[in-house]
Amino acid sequence: MAERVFPILFITASRIGDAVLSSGLVKTLADEVPGARFTVVGSALTAPLFSEVPGLEALMVMEKRAAGRHWVELWRKVRKRRWGLVVDLRGSTLSGVLRRRRRAVHRVGGPRAHKVVEAARVLKLDASPPSPFLFTNRTIEARAEFLTAGKQPILAIAPAANWVGKTWPSERFALTARRLLGPGGPMAGGRLMVIGGPDDMIVAEPVKAAVPSTRRIDLVGREELLVCYAALKRAHLFIGNDSGLMHLAAAAGTPTLGVFGPSDEAVYGPWGPNGRTVRGVRSFQQFKQADPRLNQEICHMMDLPVGAVLDAANALIGETALEYPHASDL
Numbered sequence: 001m002a003e004r005v006f007p008i009l010f011i012t013a014s015r016i017g018d019a020v021l022s023s024g025l026v027k028t029l030a031d032e033v034p035g036a037r038f039t040v041v042g043s044a045l046t047a048p049l050f051s052e053v054p055g056l057e058a059l060m061v062m063e064k065r066a067a068g069r070h071w072v073e074l075w076r077k078v079r080k081r082r083w084g085l086v087v088d089l090r091g092s093t094l095s096g097v098l099r100r101r102r103r104a105v106h107r108v109g110g111p112r113a114h115k116v117v118e119a120a121r122v123l124k125l126d127a128s129p130p131s132p133f134l135f136t137n138r139t140i141e142a143r144a145e146f147l148t149a150g151k152q153p154i155l156a157i158a159p160a161a162n163w164v165g166k167t168w169p170s171e172r173f174a175l176t177a178r179r180l181l182g183p184g185g186p187m188a189g190g191r192l193m194v195i196g197g198p199d200d201m202i203v204a205e206p207v208k209a210a211v212p213s214t215r216r217i218d219l220v221g222r223e224e225l226l227v228c229y230a231a232l233k234r235a236h237l238f239i240g241n242d243s244g245l246m247h248l249a250a251a252a253g254t255p256t257l258g259v260f261g262p263s264d265e266a267v268y269g270p271w272g273p274n275g276r277t278v279r280g281v282r283s284f285q286q287f288k289q290a291d292p293r294l295n296q297e298i299c300h301m302m303d304l305p306v307g308a309v310l311d312a313a314n315a316l317i318g319e320t321a322l323e324y325p326h327a328s329d330l
């Protein structure tokens with residue numbers, strides 16, 4: 001007997017970090033729902049993260065338009081089908097006007113929690129929230145293997161963020177890399193992987209210069225996100241600002257040190273047993289008092305010294321013993 005198809009419309013977040021943090025829901029549905037067939041809707045940034053989901057029937061990019069016209073356009077594309085389940089992490093009213101058996105919609109409010117737990121509440125999985133997970137394929141893994149080929153340990157750094165306020169100075173990232181990878185450092189002789197998007201070229205340059213080109217893996221604006229994710233599986237340590245790439249590293253299982261200032265690590269810290277955070281002398285609430293809307297175009301990260309990041313990195317290296325992570329079995 002042919003397997004019965006269960007169509008799922010999954011509307012993910014428009015930002016990379018939020019999409020990664022909720023990605024475990026897709027894996028849970030793929031693993032546990034017989035006949036699951038996915039239509040995933042995301043932004044131009046986030047939709048590609050789900051291109052290798054098992055049972056994927058369609059991948060749709062929804063760009064924001066004035067007066068909510070993007071929702072009308074999406075409705076026109078999906079209205080004719082009867083859905084088994086509609087999962088809407090953007091909290092729209094769309095699911096209410098679609099034919100469906102079940103719907104699960106993100107609602108604002110509820111007890112304060114990490115974003116992984118908040119996403120899990122949508123499917124009532126918050127008692128055991130699924131960890132972020134992204135699917136790849138053999139071609140993606142082979143590309144990552146080629147980019148990272150070598151025996152020296154890899155320090156990955158993502159020096160950019162979506163707001164200057166939470167961006168630690170590039171020169172401090174560079175100094176941190178030199179201390180960790182240089183003579184006497186815990187990763188002496190290792191390689192530096194620098195990760196970022198096409199808009200991060202300038203902020204990444206000082207970090208790239210921390211090591212000779214022969215010890216550098218440059219992924220700034222050069223590779224798709226899933227390739228970066230697969231490459232991060234092969235890194236030994238990641239250091240970066242609170243950003244989508246930080247969450248990508250944690251999802252890859254890489255020991256991840258998030259550099260925090262005007263964002264809340266209790267809500268946005270790297271998820272998983274190997275995730276850690278470090279901040280300067282000011283708490284998140286103190287940043288909120290100084291910048292209530294968290295939108296000032298100034299760097300709030302100057303009170304975090306290199307020494308504090310090095311101490312946290314050394315501690316994480318010791319706890320994870322610099323073991324090579326294993327790529328997914330394909």
